Amino acid sequence: MTDTRAPSKSATPSAGVSRRTLLKGTAAVAGAAVGSGAITGFPTIWAQNIKNVTLRQFGTGVSNLNAVADKVKEDLGFTLQMTALDSDAVTQRAVTQPKSYDIADIEYWIGKKVFPAGVMQPMEVKKIKNFDKIVPIFITGKLTPDSAIAQGTAPHTVGFVESKDSTKFAKAPTDWMTLIPTIYNADTLGIRPDLVGRPISSWKDLLDPAFKGKASLLNIPSIGIMDAAMVCEAMGEVKYGDKGNMTKEEIDKTLKIMTDAKKAGQFRAFWKTFDESVNLMSSGEVIIQSMWSPAVAAVRAKGIQCVYQPLKEGYRAWGGGLGIAKHLSGLELEAAYEYINWYLSGWVGAYLNRQGYYSAVLDTAKQHMSPEEWAFWMEGQPAKADILSPEGKVMEKAGAVRDGGSFQDRMGRVACWNAVMDEDRYMVRKWNEFIAA
Amino acid sequence: MTLTAETSRPSATAAAGRARRVRLAPRLAPYLQAAPLTVTLLLFLLVPILTIVVVSFWDYDSVRFYPDFVLTNYTELLTSPVTWKTYLNTLKYAALSWAITLGIGFTVAYFLAFHVRSTTWQMLLFLVCTIPFWTSNIIRMISWIPFLGRNGLLNSGLISAGIIDRPLEFLLFSDFSVVLAFVHLYALFMVVPIFNSMMRIDRALIEAARDGGASAVQTLWNVILPLSKPGIAIGSIFVVTLVMGDFITVRLMSGGQSASIGLMIANEISLLQYPAAAANAVVLLAVVLIMVVAMLRVVDIRKEL
Numbered sequence: 001m002t003d004t005r006a007p008s009k010s011a012t013p014s015a016g017v018s019r020r021t022l023l024k025g026t027a028a029v030a031g032a033a034v035g036s037g038a039i040t041g042f043p044t045i046w047a048q049n050i051k052n053v054t055l056r057q058f059g060t061g062v063s064n065l066n067a068v069a070d071k072v073k074e075d076l077g078f079t080l081q082m083t084a085l086d087s088d089a090v091t092q093r094a095v096t097q098p099k100s101y102d103i104a105d106i107e108y109w110i111g112k113k114v115f116p117a118g119v120m121q122p123m124e125v126k127k128i129k130n131f132d133k134i135v136p137i138f139i140t141g142k143l144t145p146d147s148a149i150a151q152g153t154a155p156h157t158v159g160f161v162e163s164k165d166s167t168k169f170a171k172a173p174t175d176w177m178t179l180i181p182t183i184y185n186a187d188t189l190g191i192r193p194d195l196v197g198r199p200i201s202s203w204k205d206l207l208d209p210a211f212k213g214k215a216s217l218l219n220i221p222s223i224g225i226m227d228a229a230m231v232c233e234a235m236g237e238v239k240y241g242d243k244g245n246m247t248k249e250e251i252d253k254t255l256k257i258m259t260d261a262k263k264a265g266q267f268r269a270f271w272k273t274f275d276e277s278v279n280l281m282s283s284g285e286v287i288i289q290s291m292w293s294p295a296v297a298a299v300r301a302k303g304i305q306c307v308y309q310p311l312k313e314g315y316r317a318w319g320g321g322l323g324i325a326k327h328l329s330g331l332e333l334e335a336a337y338e339y340i341n342w343y344l345s346g347w348v349g350a351y352l353n354r355q356g357y358y359s360a361v362l363d364t365a366k367q368h369m370s371p372e373e374w375a376f377w378m379e380g381q382p383a384k385a386d387i388l389s390p391e392g393k394v395m396e397k398a399g400a401v402r403d404g405g406s407f408q409d410r411m412g413r414v415a416c417w418n419a420v421m422d423e424d425r426y427m428v429r430k431w432n433e434f435i436a437a
Numbered sequence: 438m439t440l441t442a443e444t445s446r447p448s449a450t451a452a453a454g455r456a457r458r459v460r461l462a463p464r465l466a467p468y469l470q471a472a473p474l475t476v477t478l479l480l481f482l483l484v485p486i487l488t489i490v491v492v493s494f495w496d497y498d499s500v501r502f503y504p505d506f507v508l509t510n511y512t513e514l515l516t517s518p519v520t521w522k523t524y525l526n527t528l529k530y531a532a533l534s535w536a537i538t539l540g541i542g543f544t545v546a547y548f549l550a551f552h553v554r555s556t557t558w559q560m561l562l563f564l565v566c567t568i569p570f571w572t573s574n575i576i577r578m579i580s581w582i583p584f585l586g587r588n589g590l591l592n593s594g595l596i597s598a599g600i601i602d603r604p605l606e607f608l609l610f611s612d613f614s615v616v617l618a619f620v621h622l623y624a625l626f627m628v629v630p631i632f633n634s635m636m637r638i639d640r641a642l643i644e645a646a647r648d649g650g651a652s653a654v655q656t657l658w659n660v661i662l663p664l665s666k667p668g669i670a671i672g673s674i675f676v677v678t679l680v681m682g683d684f685i686t687v688r689l690m691s692g693g694q695s696a697s698i699g700l701m702i703a704n705e706i707s708l709l710q711y712p713a714a715a716a717n718a719v720v721l722l723a724v725v726l727i728m729v730v731a732m733l734r735v736v737d738i739r740k741e742l
Contacts, residue, residue: 088707095709113709213606219693221708262694269610269692280692284588285609425498428708433519435704436526436696 051077053335058083059105060090062294062357063183063320067390068348076342078335086273087220095119102328103336107320109153109222109420111179115167120323122161122176127337130344131177133361135411138181138319139173143412152226152244152417155181155319179321180340181360183352186315186410190281190291194305203227203313204234206288207261216280216289217258219270221431223418225251226316227290228258230415234313244419251427255434262437270435274298281306293356296403297395308403314415315404321360353377354390358407380406486722493715502712510716520717523696524724530612530687530697531680534619538676539669541620542627546668547661549628550635551643566628569621578618578686585609585617610692618690619680626679627672634668635661670736674729681725 057064057080064084072080083101085093091110093100098119106114114120125131136142141149141156160170160177169178191200196211206215206227218224229246232238238253240246246254261267268286271277278298280286291308299306322343324336342348349365352358354373359365366374375381380402387396396402404410421427496505514520545566553559569577584590585608592604607613638661646656684699698721705714 092707092709216692267692267694270694272688272693279582283583283586285586425710428704428710429513429517429519432696432701432704433517435693436519436523436701 049331050335050338053078053332054081055079055102055332055335055339056081056083056100057103057105057322058085058090058093058101060084060087060107060320063105063352065351067351071347072339072342075347076335076338078339080339098325099327102325102332103339104323104325105182105320106179106323107318107418108155108158108179109318109418111321111323112153112158112169112420115158115161115169115178115323118167119326120178121326121328122164122166122178123180123324123337123340125173125175125177127341128177128180128344129341130361130364133363134181134344135358135360135362137184137411138321138360143408147412150317150414150416151240151242152316152419154244154417155179155184155321179323180344181319181321182343182348183357183359184317184319184411185293185357186317186404186414187290187292188311188315188404189309190277190289190296190299191307191309192281192284192287192305193307195284195287200288200309201312202234203230203311206231206290207235207257207266209264209266211266211288213265213268214285214287215267216269216271216277216286217267218277218290219272219435221428222420222424223316223318224270224290225254225427225431226416226418228254230313230316232257234311243416245421246423246427248423248426251423251430255430259434259437262434297356301393301395310404310410310413314413315410316416316418317411317414318418351390354388356395356402358411362407376400376402378407380404380409489715489718492712493719495712495715497710497712502709510712511720514713514716514720519696520701523698523701526695527681527697527699530615530619531677533616534623534680535673535676537616537620538624538627539673541624542631542672543665543669545624545628546631546635546665547657549632550638551661563632566625570625574622575685577622578689581614581618581621581690582609585614610690610694612691612695614690615687615695618686619676619683622686623676623679626675627669630671630675631665631668634665638664666736667738670732670738673732677728677732678725681721681728 055078059082064082066082069080069082072078087107087110090104090106091113094104094106094110094114095117104114104120136144138155138159141154156173158169158178159181160172160174162168162170162174162176164176166176170176189200189203189206195214198210205211206217217227225246226243229238229240229243229250232254233240233243235257237257238250240250269276269280271280271289274292274295277289277291277295280289281291281295281299282302282304293308296306296308322340324333328336344361344364346361346364346366346368349359349361350368350373353365353369354377356377362378366378369377372384373387376383376387376396383396383398383400385398386394387398387400389395492502493510494506494508496503496507496509549559549562553562582589586592587604587606587609589609591608592601595601596604642660642664643656646660651659682699684697684703687695687697687700688703698717702714702717702721705711705717
C-alpha cells in the first residue's frame with residue numbers, strides 16, 4: 001500500500017508544478033513580449049522568438065535553484081522550469097522518460113549510467129564560449145599539470161564521447177562534450193568538535209570504538225560504499241586497485257568490516273536525505289558522520305558547532321553538469337546552448353561559490369564576487385568581513401576560515417570521485433545485506 | 438417469455454418490442470451496476486498486478502530492462518539469506534504490532550462498547566480516538582524522534598527525575614521505536630472493527646450469561662470474544678497487511694538500520710532494478726495473501742457482517 005504511494009507522490013507534484021509554472025511562464029512571456037526590446041546581444045532573427053521558448057530542466061536539489069531560473073528570465077528572456085528530485089529519481093527519470101525534460105542536471109556518475117542509454121546528445125565544444133577556461137579537472141582530470149588523477153568516476157572519463165551520435169565515452173577530450181560542469185565539491189566527514197573530545201584526522205576515526213553508537217554513514221549505496229572504502233583503506237584493512245571500481249572481493253571485504261562495526265553497535269543511524277543528516281548532527285544523536293557541505297552550514301546556522309573536517313587521506317569528490325536531451329533541436333537547442341554559455345559566464349558561478357560549492361569557470365565567477373568573498377571561499381583566507389549567503393544571511397562571521405582551506409587545498413586533495421562500478425549490481429546487493437544485517 | 442409472446446401474437450410487434458425493452462433492462466441492470474467496479478478493478482488492480490508479474494521475469498542491467506523470460510530475479514531473491522532475514526524481521530514487526538494493537542484495540546473497544554452507557558458519550562469518545570488521525574501519518578511518526586532521542590524529552594525527563602543516570606539508547610533507532618510507531622499508527626484500525634462487532638452483540642446474551650452464573654471473565658472469554666471475532670479478523674487484516682508492506686516507518690524509526698520487505702523493494706526501485714523489485718513484490722503479495730486466507734480460515738467474517 002505504502003509502496004504504491006511513493007512513486008505517485010514524486011510524480012504528481014512535479015507534473016502539477018510544471019503545468020502551473022508553464023501557465024505562469026506563458027503569462028510572463030506575454031508580459032515580457034509587450035514591453036520587450038530591452039534585451040540585446042542575440043542574433044536578431046530569433047531574439048524575439050526565443051522568448052517563447054520554455055526549457056524544462058530537472059536534476060538534484062543542489063543546483064536546481066529558483067534564483068537561477070529568475071535570472072535566466074531576466075538575462076536571456078526565456079523560461080526555465082526546474083524540477084528537483086533526489087539522485088535515484090533523477091537517474092530513473094533521465095533514462096525512462098527522456099521526453100519529459102530538455103536539460104538534465106545530473107552528476108557525472110549518473111551520466112555514466114544515462115548516456116549509454118542514448119537519451120541525450122553531446123554538445124559541440126566550439127559552441128561553448130568559455131570552454132578553454134573550464135577547470136582542467138573536467139577536461140584532463142588534473143587540477144594542475146602534475147597532480148594525480150583521482151580514482152572513481154572522474155568527470156573527464158565520462159566528459160566526452162567519440163562523435164555526435166556516439167554513446168561511447170572517449171578516452172581523451174574530443175569536440176563532443178557530454179556534460180558541462182556546473183557544480184562540484186569535495187566531501188569529507190562532519191564532526192561535532194564539542195562532543196568528539198579529540199582531534200579527528202583520518203577517515204578511520206569513523207569506526208573508532210570511542211564513538212560507539214554515535215557514528216553515521218549515508219545510505220546511498222554508490223556514495224556510501226566510497227566512504228566505507230575510504231575508512232577501510234585508512235584502517236589499512238583493505239588495499240584497493242580503484243575504489244571507484246572495486247572487485248567483488250574488495251566489496252566483500254569492505255562490507256564485512258562495516259557489517260562487523262554495525263553489529264558491534266558503532267552506528268546510530270544511516271541517513272538518506274540532507275535533512276536527516278542535519279537533524280542527526282544537531283540533535284547530538286550522532287557526533288561523526290559522512291556529510292555534505294551545506295548540511296554542515298545548516299547545523300552551524302542553528303548555533304551548533306560543526307566542522308567539515310579535512311582528513312589526511314583526502315576527499316571524496318562529486319560533480320554535476322548540464323546535459324541536453326536527445327529530442328532537443330532547432331530554436332530550443334539554440335536556447336539550450338545560450339543557457340549553457342550564460343551558466344558559465346559568471347553570475348551562477350559566483351552564486352554557487354558563495355554557497356560553498358565550486359563552479360566550473362573560476363575566472364568569470366571571480367568577476368561577480370567581492371575580493372573578500374573570493375579570498376574567503378576560494379583562497380582559504382580568514383574572512384575580512386561577515387560572509388553572507390546568496391540570500392543575504394550571515395554564514396560566517398568575520399575572522400572565520402573555511403574548513404579545509406583554499407580551492408587548491410581541497411580540490412587538489414581528492415582521493416576519489418563518486419562512481420558507478422562495473423560490479424554495480426553485486427555491490428548494491430551486498431550493500432542491502434549490510435543494511436539488513 | 439418475451440419470445441413466446443412475440444411468436445404467438447406477431448401482429449403486436451410494436452407492443453412486444455416495448456415490452457422486451459422494459460424486461461431486458463432489469464436483466465441488464467445488475468451487470469451495468471457491477472460494471473463500474475469491474476472496470477475499475479480490471480484497470481487499476483488486475484492490469485497493474487499482471488504487469489508486475491510479467492516484468493518480474495524480465496532481465497535488467499544498471500540502466501534498462503529487457504523483455505525476456507528469466508528466473509534469475511526469483512532465484513537471486515529466494516536463495517539470498519538477506520531475503521529470509523528480511524522476511525523474518527518483517528514478520529517479527531507484524532507479529533509484535535499485531536499482538537499489541539490487538540490488546541489495545543480490544544481493550545479500548547470493550548471499554549467503549551460495554552462501559553460507556555450513553556450513545557452520545559460512546560460516539561464522542563470514539564471521535565476522540567480518531568483525533569491523532571487528523572494529521573498525516575508521517576508527522577505522527579516523525580514527532581516520536583525528538584521525543585525518544587538521546588537528548589530527547591523522555592530521556593532528559595527521566596534523567597532530571599533521577600530515575601536513570603545515562604540516556605536510554607534503545608528508545609530510538611531500534612526495533613522498539615519501529616514497533617512503537619506501528620502501534621501508534623495502526624491501533625485505530627483495530628479499535629474500529631472490534632468496536633463495530635461489539636456493538637452488534639445482543640446485550641441479552643450477556644445478561645443470560647450472567648443469569649447463568651458466568652463470572653465477568655467467563656462472559657468475556659466465552660461470549661464477547663467469540664462474537665467479536667469478525668472485528669478482530671478485519672482489524673488483523675488491516676494491521677498485518679499495512680505492516681508487511683511498510684517501508685517508510687521502518688526506515689525512519691530504525692534510522693535506516695533495519696530492513697523490511699517494503700524497504701527492500703523501495704531500494705530496488707530507486708536503483709532502477711524494476712524486475713527484481715517486481716519479483717520481490719510478487720513474492721510479498723503471495724505471502725500476504727496466504728496470511729489473509731489463513732486468517733479468514735480461522736474466522737468467517739461474512740457470517741457476521
